[in-house]
Amino acid sequence: xxxxxxxxxxxxxxxxxxxxxxxxxxxxxxxxxxxxxxxxxxxxxxxxxxxxxxxxxxxxxxxxxxxxxxxxxxxxxxxxxxxxxxxxxxxxxxxxx
Amino acid sequence: xxxxxxxxxxxxxxxxxxxxxxxxxxxxxxxxxxxxxxxxxxxxxxxxxxxxxxxxxxxxxxxxxxxxxxxxxxxxxxxxxxxxxxxxxxxxxxxxxxxxxxxxxxxxxxxxxxxxxxxxxxxxxxxxxxxxxxxxxxxxxxxxxxxxxxxxxxxxxxxxxxxxxxxxxxxxxxxxxxxxxxxxxxxxxxxxxxxxxxxxxxxxxxxxxxxxxxxxxxxxxxxxxxxxxxxxxxxxxxxxxxxxxxxxxxxxxxxxxxxxxxxxxxxxxxxxxxxxxxxxxxxxxxxxxxxxxxxxxxxxxxxxxxxxxxxxxxxxxxxxxxxxxxxxxxxxxxxxxxxxxxxxxxxxxxxxxxxxxxxxxxxxxxxxxxxxxxxxxxxxxxxxxxxxxxxxxxxxxxxxxxxxxxxxxxxxxxxxxxxxxxxxxxxxxxxxxxxxxxxxxxxxxxxxxxxxxxxxxxxxxxxxxxxxxxxxxxxxxxxxxxxxxxxxxxxxxxxxxxxxxxxxxxxxxxxxxxxxxxxxxxxxxxxxxxxxxxxxxxxxxxxxxxxxxxxxxxxxxxxxxxxxxxxxxxxxxxxxxxxxxxxxxxxxxxxxxxxxxxxxxxxxxxxxxxxxxxxxxxxxxxxxxxxxxxxxxxxxxxxxxxxxxxxxxxxxxxxxxxxxxxxxxxxxxxxxxxxxxxxxxxxxxxxxxxxxxxxxxxxxxxxxxxxxxxxxxxxxxxxxxxxxxxxxxxxxxxxxxxxxxxxxxxxxxxxxxxxxxxxxxxxxxxxxxxxxxxxxxxxxxxxxxxxxxxxxxxxxxxxxxxxxxxxxxxxxxxxxxxxxxxxxxxxxxxxxxxxxxxxxxxxxxx
Numbered sequence: 056x057x058x059x060x061x062x063x064x065x066x067x068x069x070x071x072x073x074x075x076x077x078x079x080x081x082x083x084x085x086x087x088x089x090x091x092x093x094x095x096x097x098x099x100x101x102x103x104x105x106x107x108x109x110x111x112x113x114x115x116x117x118x119x120x121x122x123x124x125x126x127x128x129x130x131x132x133x134x135x136x137x138x139x140x141x142x143x144x145x146x147x148x149x150x151x152x
Numbered sequence: 153x154x155x156x157x158x159x160x161x162x163x164x165x166x167x168x169x170x171x172x173x174x175x176x177x178x179x180x181x182x183x184x185x186x187x188x189x190x191x192x193x194x195x196x197x198x199x200x201x202x203x204x205x206x207x208x209x210x211x212x213x214x215x216x217x218x219x220x221x222x223x224x225x226x227x228x229x230x231x232x233x234x235x236x237x238x239x240x241x242x243x244x245x246x247x248x249x250x251x252x253x254x255x256x257x258x259x260x261x262x263x264x265x266x267x268x269x270x271x272x273x274x275x276x277x278x279x280x281x282x283x284x285x286x287x288x289x290x291x292x293x294x295x296x297x298x299x300x301x302x303x304x305x306x307x308x309x310x311x312x313x314x315x316x317x318x319x320x321x322x323x324x325x326x327x328x329x330x331x332x333x334x335x336x337x338x339x340x341x342x343x344x345x346x347x348x349x350x351x352x353x354x355x356x357x358x359x360x361x362x363x364x365x366x367x368x369x370x371x372x373x374x375x376x377x378x379x380x381x382x383x384x385x386x387x388x389x390x391x392x393x394x395x396x397x398x399x400x401x402x403x404x405x406x407x408x409x410x411x412x413x414x415x416x417x418x419x420x421x422x423x424x425x426x427x428x429x430x431x432x433x434x435x436x437x438x439x440x441x442x443x444x445x446x447x448x449x450x451x452x453x454x455x456x457x458x459x460x461x462x463x464x465x466x467x468x469x470x471x472x473x474x475x476x477x478x479x480x481x482x483x484x485x486x487x488x489x490x491x492x493x494x495x496x497x498x499x500x501x502x503x504x505x506x507x508x509x510x511x512x513x514x515x516x517x518x519x520x521x522x523x524x525x526x527x528x529x530x531x532x533x534x535x536x537x538x539x540x541x542x543x544x545x546x547x548x549x550x551x552x553x554x555x556x557x558x559x560x561x562x563x564x565x566x567x568x569x570x571x572x573x574x575x576x577x578x579x580x581x582x583x584x585x586x587x588x589x590x591x592x593x594x595x596x597x598x599x600x601x602x603x604x605x606x607x608x609x610x611x612x613x614x615x616x617x618x619x620x621x622x623x624x625x626x627x628x629x630x631x632x633x634x635x636x637x638x639x640x641x642x643x644x645x646x647x648x649x650x651x652x653x654x655x656x657x658x659x660x661x662x663x664x665x666x667x668x669x670x671x672x673x674x675x676x677x678x679x680x681x682x683x684x685x686x687x688x689x690x691x692x693x694x695x696x697x698x699x700x701x702x703x704x705x706x707x708x709x710x711x712x713x714x715x716x717x718x719x720x721x722x723x724x725x726x727x728x729x730x731x732x733x734x735x736x737x738x739x740x741x742x743x744x745x746x747x748x749x750x751x752x753x754x755x756x757x758x759x760x761x762x763x764x765x766x767x768x769x770x771x772x773x774x775x776x777x778x779x780x781x782x783x784x785x786x787x788x789x790x791x792x793x794x795x796x797x798x799x800x801x802x803x804x805x806x807x808x809x810x811x812x813x814x815x816x817x818x819x820x821x822x823x824x825x826x827x828x829x830x831x832x833x834x835x836x837x838x839x840x841x842x843x844x845x846x847x848x849x850x851x852x853x854x855x856x857x858x859x860x861x862x863x864x865x866x867x868x869x870x871x872x873x874x875x876x877x878x879x880x881x882x883x884x885x886x887x888x889x890x891x892x893x894x895x896x897x898x899x900x901x902x903x904x905x906x907x908x909x910x911x912x913x914x915x916x917x918x919x920x921x922x923x924x925x926x927x928x929x930x931x932x933x934x935x936x937x938x939x940x941x942x943x944x945x946x947x948x949x950x951x952x953x954x955x956x957x958x959x960x961x962x963x964x965x966x967x968x969x970x971x972x973x974x975x976x977x978x979x980x981x982x983x984x985x986x987x988x989x990x991x992x993x994x995x996x997x998x
Contacts, residue, residue: 059523062528062535066538069538070542114404114405118408126537144527148538
C-alpha cells in the first residue's frame, strides 16, 4: 500500500498536469482517489463500463489476447486507463498544447 | 368344480363384476366359516391346489374358474412353516429345495417360484424372506383330508443370527406358466406363410362381395345417426407456475475462459471445500496438546457452514448474470472463512459485497483492502505515458525519429476558431514566426550543434557528484550513473566543512522517465566508477571511495551486491578509480580489472566467488625528459587513474597515472612494458579509439587532451586544447559512430566536441554552462543514437542531441582510414603509399 502511495505522490508532484488518479474496481466503486467524490464516482462507473467493452472487443478477435492499456485522448484531456485483474487504474491529465 | 370367489367374512372386496377377471367366472363367495387358525391374518398363503373347493381360512379372496377349479393366484409371501408343511405333505411332488434350517423361525432366502394353483401336481411353493413376519399361518385343509394344524408354533423374529449369515443358501428358480395379459391379433400374415392361400381366398371373396355391393339390389346404403355423448367442460385451477427469466451475453472469449478454467461440477466443489475445511479444523485442533478431539461435532459443524455458504452461493447464482466482479477480498462467512478459488463463488461473494459498497461514500473503502502488487506495474506504465505526453518531442529527437509538427496543426485550428479579421493578424504573426524559423534554420542546417533534451536528475541526487556512467548493452536506453564525491579537498575548501564520505548511489536512468530513475542502489561509500559487463549484462561492477569493488546482480532486488571485496585481504585500500570488464576469450571468461589510488592493478574473477590477483604495481618511474629529479620518492607506488583495453589485442592494456604517464602493460607480466610521457599533470582518462586501436586519447589536469599513437611513439602526436580552456579536463570519450569525433568535459563546466577530420585546433561544438560552479565530470556518447550525456557535480546528467555532425555511414575500414588521414596528414605519414592524395584538411601537428 505504501509503495503505491509513494508512486501516487511522485506522479502528483512531478506531473502537474495530472488532474487526478483513481483506483477502482470493475463495478465502478473506487478504492483510492485524488479527485472529488462526485467526479470519482462518475469516472469510475463510466470508465469501468468502457474498459469492459474495450476488453470484450479485443478478446473477441483473439481469445488469447488481452487489453493492457487504453488511452482516450480528448480535446482537453487525456484519460489513461490501465486495467488489472481486479482493479482499474485511471489517470486523467490535462493537455497544455 | 366350480370356481368361486370366496372371501372371508367381513372382507370387502371391490369387484364389480366377475366378468372382468379373465378366468374366473361365477360368483364370489365368502369364505365363510372354515376353520381358522389362531391368529389369522391377512396374509394369504401358499397354495395348494387340489380338487377341493373350499379353501382356506386365512385367505381373503379365493378365485375359482367355472369348472370349480381354484385359480387363485398364489400369494407371494409365505412363512417358512407353511413351506415345511407343504413339503411334508407333498414332498414328492415338490422340487423346491428349501434351504437348511427350514424349520420354524428363521428367514430364508427366496426360493421356488410361483405358479397358479390348479392341480395338485403343480404344487410349488415359494418362500420369501420376511423379517417382520410375525404372523402365524394356518394351513388350510382341503377335501383331500389334509389336516389343519391348529397349533402353530410362534414364529418369533429374532433377527438373523450370525451363523446364518455365513451359511450357503441354495436358490432354485423356475418359470411360471406364461400368462397372456393382452393380445391383439395381427391383421397381416407373412407372404410365405403356409396358409397363405386360404387367406388369399378369403380376401378375394371379400373383394367380390364389395364389388357385388355396388349397384346391387341386395345392398342399400343408409345413413344413421349416432348419439354424441354429452361433453362436460372441466376447469382446473393451479398455482401459478413460477418462472424466472435469465439472460446473459456470451462472447467468444467467455467461452474460451470457461473452457480454460474447466470448472468442476457443484458436488465436487462442495466435496473439495468440505475436505479442506475438515482438514483445516483437524490440524488446528490436533496442534493443541491433549485435545479431546470431537470429530463428530467439528465435522458436522464445518459441513453445515459449508453447505450454508454453498447454498448462499447457489442462491446468488440465480440472481446474477455475468460474473463481472472478480475480487480477491477475503470474506468471512459466519465463523469460517471461505477461501474459494473458483471464480463462480468468488464473483458471487464479491458481487454481494459490491452491492453493499455503493451505499457507503466511495472514499471510505474498507481498510483491509490489500492492493495487489500488479498495480505497481500499471503505475509504471502510466508514468511512462505521462512522461511521453510531456517529453514527446525530446524523446523523438533522442530516438532520431522524423519529427512530427504538432505546433502547426494546433495553430491552424486556432485560426479557424477566430474570425476573419483576426485571421489577418494571425497570418502576419505566422509570417514573422516563419521568418524566425527560417533564420534559425540557416544556423541550424549548416553547423553542428547540441540540443538540450533532458536533465536526468531527482531529489535524491541533488548536489551529488556524478562520477561515472555506463550504458547497458542489450538495453541501450538504460544508463547507469554513479554518484560519489572524490574531490575531497575541493569540497572542503568550498564548504569549509570536513569531508564526510556520503553514501554512494547508483541510479539507472532512461529517457522514458527523466524525472525518476528506474532503480536506485545505495552503497555505503561513494561510488566512483561503474561498468556493465558485456557478457552478462545484468552484472554491473562498481568501484568506490573506500576501495571496495562490488558487483551487483540487477536481477535481484535490493541494495546488496552479489559480490564485494570489503572482506578480502587483497582488496584495494584506496579509491578505485576505474573498473572494467575484460573478455579474455573462452578460456578465462570475462574478468574484472580495477585500478586504484594504492597503485595496484588487480584482476578479479567471479568464477568461484570473488577472487583477485595482482596484475601490476604502478611504480614511480623516472622521467627521461626531466634530468634532475629532485623529489625523493616517498611512496614507490603511484596512483593510477584509468585503464583501457585496445580492441584487437586482449592481452595488452594501457594505464594512466597521477604522474602524467601512461603505461603499456600486459596481463601476463608484472611489469610495465612501456611508458609514455607527455602530460605534465595527472592523466585522468586514457581511451583507445574504437575504430583504430593504435590511436589513444588522454585527458589530464594540465588542461590538455593529447592524441597518441602508442604503437609507434612514446610521445603524443598532438594536443587538443581550446584557446580559452584554463581548467582541467575531467573526462573524454570517442564517438562510437564516427572515428574522428570525440568529446571532453572540463572543470569549468564546458562540453566540447571535436572532429579531427575538420580541425584539431578547436572543437566544432562548445557548450558552456551558465554558472561556473558545476564542473563537468563525465561525458558519454550513446551507442545507438546521436545523443551525448554529461554529468556535473550538482547531480544533474544532461542529455543532448547532436545535430549536423558529419556522420556518414562508412564501413569500419573507411572510418579507420579517415582517422588515419586526420591523425597523419599525408606529408608526414609513411602510412599512405600510393593512395590518392587529396588534401581535405589542414592537419597541423605540433
